[in-house]
Amino acid sequence: MMTAVRFQVVVFSAAFALCAAMNPALAQKSYDSGASDTEIKIGNIMPYSGPASAYAVIGKAEEAYFNKVNAEGGINGRKVKFISYDDAYSPPKTVEQARKLVESDNVLLIFGSLGTSTNSAIRKYMNEKKVPQLFVASGASKWNDPQNFPWTMGWQPSYASEAKIYAKYIMKEKPDGKIGVLYQNDDFGKDYLKGLKDGLGDKASMIVMEEPYDTSEPAIDEHVVKLKAAGAEIFISITTPKFAAQAIKKAAEINWHPMHIVSNVSTSVGGVIEPAGYEISQGILSASYTKDGSDPQWNADEGMKRFYNFIAQFNPKANKLDAGVVFGYAAAQTMVKVLQMCGDNLTRDNIMKQAASLKDFEPDTLLPGITINTAPDNFAPIEQLQMMRFKGKTWELFGEIISSDLGH
Amino acid sequence: MSAVEDVVEGHEAVEAVPKRAMTLGTGTSVVVLLLLIAVPLFAKNFVIFQLTQLLYLGLAVLALNILTGGSGQFSLGQSAFYGIGAYVTAVMMEQFNIPYFLCLPVAGVVCFGAGFLFGQPALRLSGVYLALATFALATAMPQLLKLNFLEKWTGGVQGLVVTKPDAPFGLPMSQDMWLYYFTLVVVLAIYIFSVNLLRSRSGRAFMAIRDNEIAASAMGVNVALYKTLAFGVSAAITGVAGGLSAIAVQFVAPDSFTITLAIQLFLGMVVGGVGWLPGSIVGAAFIIFVPNIAEGISKGLSGAVFGVLLFLVIYLVPHGARQVAILGQQLAGRLRKN
Numbered sequence: 254m255m256t257a258v259r260f261q262v263v264v265f266s267a268a269f270a271l272c273a274a275m276n277p278a279l280a281q282k283s284y285d286s287g288a289s290d291t292e293i294k295i296g297n298i299m300p301y302s303g304p305a306s307a308y309a310v311i312g313k314a315e316e317a318y319f320n321k322v323n324a325e326g327g328i329n330g331r332k333v334k335f336i337s338y339d340d341a342y343s344p345p346k347t348v349e350q351a352r353k354l355v356e357s358d359n360v361l362l363i364f365g366s367l368g369t370s371t372n373s374a375i376r377k378y379m380n381e382k383k384v385p386q387l388f389v390a391s392g393a394s395k396w397n398d399p400q401n402f403p404w405t406m407g408w409q410p411s412y413a414s415e416a417k418i419y420a421k422y423i424m425k426e427k428p429d430g431k432i433g434v435l436y437q438n439d440d441f442g443k444d445y446l447k448g449l450k451d452g453l454g455d456k457a458s459m460i461v462m463e464e465p466y467d468t469s470e471p472a473i474d475e476h477v478v479k480l481k482a483a484g485a486e487i488f489i490s491i492t493t494p495k496f497a498a499q500a501i502k503k504a505a506e507i508n509w510h511p512m513h514i515v516s517n518v519s520t521s522v523g524g525v526i527e528p529a530g531y532e533i534s535q536g537i538l539s540a541s542y543t544k545d546g547s548d549p550q551w552n553a554d555e556g557m558k559r560f561y562n563f564i565a566q567f568n569p570k571a572n573k574l575d576a577g578v579v580f581g582y583a584a585a586q587t588m589v590k591v592l593q594m595c596g597d598n599l600t601r602d603n604i605m606k607q608a609a610s611l612k613d614f615e616p617d618t619l620l621p622g623i624t625i626n627t628a629p630d631n632f633a634p635i636e637q638l639q640m641m642r643f644k645g646k647t648w649e650l651f652g653e654i655i656s657s658d659l660g661h
Numbered sequence: 662m663s664a665v666e667d668v669v670e671g672h673e674a675v676e677a678v679p680k681r682a683m684t685l686g687t688g689t690s691v692v693v694l695l696l697l698i699a700v701p702l703f704a705k706n707f708v709i710f711q712l713t714q715l716l717y718l719g720l721a722v723l724a725l726n727i728l729t730g731g732s733g734q735f736s737l738g739q740s741a742f743y744g745i746g747a748y749v750t751a752v753m754m755e756q757f758n759i760p761y762f763l764c765l766p767v768a769g770v771v772c773f774g775a776g777f778l779f780g781q782p783a784l785r786l787s788g789v790y791l792a793l794a795t796f797a798l799a800t801a802m803p804q805l806l807k808l809n810f811l812e813k814w815t816g817g818v819q820g821l822v823v824t825k826p827d828a829p830f831g832l833p834m835s836q837d838m839w840l841y842y843f844t845l846v847v848v849l850a851i852y853i854f855s856v857n858l859l860r861s862r863s864g865r866a867f868m869a870i871r872d873n874e875i876a877a878s879a880m881g882v883n884v885a886l887y888k889t890l891a892f893g894v895s896a897a898i899t900g901v902a903g904g905l906s907a908i909a910v911q912f913v914a915p916d917s918f919t920i921t922l923a924i925q926l927f928l929g930m931v932v933g934g935v936g937w938l939p940g941s942i943v944g945a946a947f948i949i950f951v952p953n954i955a956e957g958i959s960k961g962l963s964g965a966v967f968g969v970l971l972f973l974v975i976y977l978v979p980h981g982a983r984q985v986a987i988l989g990q991q992l993a994g995r996l997r998k999n
Binding site: 301302303337338339341342343344345348349352353355356357369370371373374375376377378395438439440467469 | 804818906914
């Protein structure tokens, strides 16, 4: 006991002496609460329970990625402490958990919290407290608003970006086509529809019919019939999985064969295509920005090799077919990149500055050619996607990487 | 009488609580009140926020307690009234710039109307059937809040951000602390009102209906009126609680007022002890803190852990916090004798 105490005293005095000696060097290191010489505390909020708990794999993949970074020596010598709480997808609970992370756990920032209304609930608080709310896991376009909310940034391509890409594709392939849109009557659907119109610009009159549906409707057959009757040759289905499958089935049933585009959220082969039927799904179009963990074409890909190694070593329970794992890996990699760029200046100010100056960063699990770029006036990290077509039993990528930026 | 009738009549589930047993003794009340006043002075803002949550959720549980413990009617639709209250407050504050302390009474009045109206058809139903009807109300509410023609005011699915009020008269306290004391005053006022209500003529009428409807009407109690009145009062208090929650959380969205909330409130009432008003705060504490404890034990199985804890409570102390309080009282009495 005595020796232990004495040893501690020695260590403390040695440390003190060192500090005194290195004072000029220390002056260059700056920290906000949550960061120190040895540790960076990152907060996260995920729906581990409740209606959206299928997304919890994202949080688990992120946690595993930070474990991997720690096992390899941390970020500039600092270990990441990842504190992830459950909000059950309920906005009031998100507020409670965010306040707990910021005020009680003293995290440096909140990373990758999931959901649109949950993140909306804490956006004002985070900006008032000036704590970074980085790489929000939601496709709403509202996260790209650096003027009003300089502490909040999205990550994935917004629904509007994706819709703009379809607009570009349509204007190139079928410039005189008539477009029929089926959209879910909520923020997801409306964001999308707006992006589509913005993308079409003065050719928005190509849309001959906009048909909303509510998630409470048991079947959407009637809407599909209406769209066919309106003479649409291009069918854009802004739908969630259950309804996307219904629309594919109904179109085949009434012998309607338009150019059929489904939104990226409904491209799951197991969840949409298989229930609708492989045969009638041939030729359906969509767009993607991540590599598919189940696609053998990536077996020789360097990035995916690292991803598969990561799964084997740090996240063995994860299902690599689950798009959430690929997503969480890439998002966590982006977070680590930003922290590396911060060097020894781990203030919240500098974190936002570095997050807004990412240049051509390529996470391992994004499609080749898709890069992450941000600027002080552009808080939308991913804005590119690649078109894909359903062929046989898989999605086949084709064409170039398309950017939603209208100038390019 | 068959088993089914037993359930429908609901005599078993809502035990008759004598009205004196509905409240705390004076000494205990003073201690609890002093604690509620003193604790925030020494706590961090986050803890104060949690305590505020405790107070307004406690208020919502109290409202359900008046309905179920007082008049013997079940409701799984309290989240609907809570949501209406929250939205009325948020829309008035943000779209019409009305001060928050004026919004709360309006939220109460609107919810009283909604509750009273809903009480009319509910008159024909009792027991599990009433629970089911109110359940329908709770499931419908999030969708009604998303309606297009209301979107101008409610913000639709995006919800509405609410500005937190500062402490008035330049008082040197944080927004959280001010809101806590404001909530405490509102909750205390409503608590005292509720205790007096249950001790009044109306309260006796409620309890007479709860214990035996036919006997009550034979005594001259207007059963229909008092049943709807109980619904109205309960809805009004729930609405005020919802309004307080909108101010404290600074955000309202349809997703905040789902059936899960209604079930949580129901749970809070049972854990706190049906018909025992002070138990409402204990019940609220259970629904706020126990999920956090469960999450701390196991993230993947937090739901299962919560279930086990809930099961233990129901198994060991079926009458909830009231039973614990009575046991404590007996123990104290025995110690005093020795």
